[in-house]
Amino acid sequence: MSQSARRRVLAIGIDGAEPRLIRRWIDGGELPSLKALLEHGAWGRVPSPAYVVNEAVWPTFITGSAPLLHGIYHLWPWHPETMDVSFLNTNHLTPFWKDLAHQGHAVGILDVPYASVIGLPNAVEIAGWGEHELLHRRPEVHPPALSALLRDGAGSHPFAHGTVDAKGPQDQNGLSRVVSLCLAGARQRGALMARLLSETVLNLFLAVFSEAHHASHLLWHTVDPAHPAHRGKAMGYPPVVARGLLEIFREVDRQIGRLVEAVGPETTVLIFSLRGMRAHEGIPTILDPLFRALGLAYVKEWRAQSWPERARGAFSGIKRHLPSSLKYVYYRLASHEVKLRVLEPGMMPAYDWSRTVAFPLPIDHHACIRLNLRGREAQGVLDPGQYHETCAEIERLLRELKTQDGSPVAKDVLCIARETGGGPPWHLPDFIVHWEDAASASPLRLMSPPITAHPAGMKFTGQHTAEGFFILRPRPGGSAAPDSVGVEDLHRLLVNALKA
Ligand SMILES: [Zn+2]
Numbered sequence: 480m481s482q483s484a485r486r487r488v489l490a491i492g493i494d495g496a497e498p499r500l501i502r503r504w505i506d507g508g509e510l511p512s513l514k515a516l517l518e519h520g521a522w523g524r525v526p527s528p529a530y531v532v533n534e535a536v537w538p539t540f541i542t543g544s545a546p547l548l549h550g551i552y553h554l555w556p557w558h559p560e561t562m563d564v565s566f567l568n569t570n571h572l573t574p575f576w577k578d579l580a581h582q583g584h585a586v587g588i589l590d591v592p593y594a595s596v597i598g599l600p601n602a603v604e605i606a607g608w609g610e611h612e613l614l615h616r617r618p619e620v621h622p623p624a625l626s627a628l629l630r631d632g633a634g635s636h637p638f639a640h641g642t643v644d645a646k647g648p649q650d651q652n653g654l655s656r657v658v659s660l661c662l663a664g665a666r667q668r669g670a671l672m673a674r675l676l677s678e679t680v681l682n683l684f685l686a687v688f689s690e691a692h693h694a695s696h697l698l699w700h701t702v703d704p705a706h707p708a709h710r711g712k713a714m715g716y717p718p719v720v721a722r723g724l725l726e727i728f729r730e731v732d733r734q735i736g737r738l739v740e741a742v743g744p745e746t747t748v749l750i751f752s753l754r755g756m757r758a759h760e761g762i763p764t765i766l767d768p769l770f771r772a773l774g775l776a777y778v779k780e781w782r783a784q785s786w787p788e789r790a791r792g793a794f795s796g797i798k799r800h801l802p803s804s805l806k807y808v809y810y811r812l813a814s815h816e817v818k819l820r821v822l823e824p825g826m827m828p829a830y831d832w833s834r835t836v837a838f839p840l841p842i843d844h845h846a847c848i849r850l851n852l853r854g855r856e857a858q859g860v861l862d863p864g865q866y867h868e869t870c871a872e873i874e875r876l877l878r879e880l881k882t883q884d885g886s887p888v889a890k891d892v893l894c895i896a897r898e899t900g901g902g903p904p905w906h907l908p909d910f911i912v913h914w915e916d917a918a919s920a921s922p923l924r925l926m927s928p929p930i931t932a933h934p935a936g937m938k939f940t941g942q943h944t945a946e947g948f949f950i951l952r953p954r955p956g957g958s959a960a961p962d963s964v965g966v967e968d969l970h971r972l973l974v975n976a977l978k979a
Pocket of ligand 1: 692943
């Protein structure tokens with residue numbers, strides 16, 4: 480069968496699109512292209528297990544395997560061999576489309592988060608053109624001739640020019656700039672996708688919009704103003720900010736409408752998101768002071784630190800105390816390389832590994848904890864025979880944590896060895912902690928031990944939830960129409976449609 484005679488599948492991700500919000504806007508007539516797809520298609524949930532946290536969902540989708548296998552849980556993973564973190568590299572991932580390309584399907588891939596270009600036969604691959612995560616230093620393309628199309632036809636995406644950011648909900652100018660750049664990015668991306676579709680023959684085209692995700696973190700208070708975390712934050716905004724997130728989704732919807740029209744009704748279309756969004760109140764930073772107070776972690780005395788450790792500590796102190804206006808200027812102007820170099824030194828305190836039993840890893844919306852296990856960590860001190868007992872103690876400790884007014888702090892404490900039914904994980908943290916909203920209090924004051932810590936990331940008003948959605952057109956007949964497909968299995972909808 481010739482490539483053009485094979486089945487065609489158009490798969491478009493809208494990263495971070497919250498299912499409830501999308502349904503509300505579809506039902507309200509705000510997203511006519513998605514509504515039209517849904518009239519002839521199926522809607523389904525895309526849930527993730529609780530331990531497949533935020534940064535793990537895309538690698539899980541791409542590889543069709545669990546985090547225990549792909550090993551990704553954070554942009555700054557821990558390396559037990561070197562006792563340090565470094566910025567994530569995803570070149571080891573084998574995406575599900577590799578097999579498809581080798582089977583003769585013509586595959587097009589554009590900005591699938593966490594995916595790298597691998598140079599497949601019959602494929603056009605673009606990574607890092609307009610990505611939210613900044614995993615790539617510059618766009619990667621295959622075949623190389625595609626560079627000209629990207630440079631002359633699409634231009635560079637606004638996310639590639641410097642950080643598209645705002646100081647917080649009070650920063651109307653910053654938010655207004657975020658909206659206009661995300662709108663421009665979505666338009667450019669739609670045009671690039673249309674061009675790739677018209678100039679190449681593709682059996683599977685998988686592309687992801689990153690703009691709505693980026694904007695949702697900063698503008699979530701405008702679509703959920705009644706949430707206690709957002710009270711009064713969205714007051715007095717001009718329409719360009721107040722309706723900004725809706726307009727970005729409307730633009731994405733408009734671009735999807737054009738692409739769906741271009742591929743015709745015989746093409747299978749999958750629109751999907753792997754993670755949703757909800758109100759955000761700040762990221763708790765309590766674990767480091769808590770573990771130090773309980774004697775689980777120790778930081779080296781200044782005199783015992785090496786010169787590089789002292790320099791890192793001093794530098795991260797300067798960064799912490801930089802006025803927010805200067806930090807903002809820095810983040811807007813600094814290059815990707817400089818940002819990574821400057822960010823890295825503040826990631827981990829100079830722990831005294833000879834006495835540290837458990838320590839928090841760099842934070843995200845959830846917390847990750849690692850035990851300093853002998854035989855796994857290069858400077859491990861915890862006897863492997865005490866691993867499960869220590870895990871049980873730490874879990875009990877976290878579950879019993881309360882704020883000064885008696886509210887629980889941890890919503891869920893997941894011990895990875897137990898969740899995955901195995902021993903201590905090599906790449907993943909030993910624990911993932913999901914926080915209650917009370918943990919984001921500013922400051923958070925614990926009842927016992929009496930420790931206080933201020934949350935980080937207060938400029939963000941949206942954080943991820945573990946559930947996305949899909950719209951599949953045409954609706955699969957009979958028992959083949961699933962109403963829920965786990966993130967690990969979502970790629971099967973594409974593969975099945977391609978091979979039907
Ligand atoms: Zn995000």
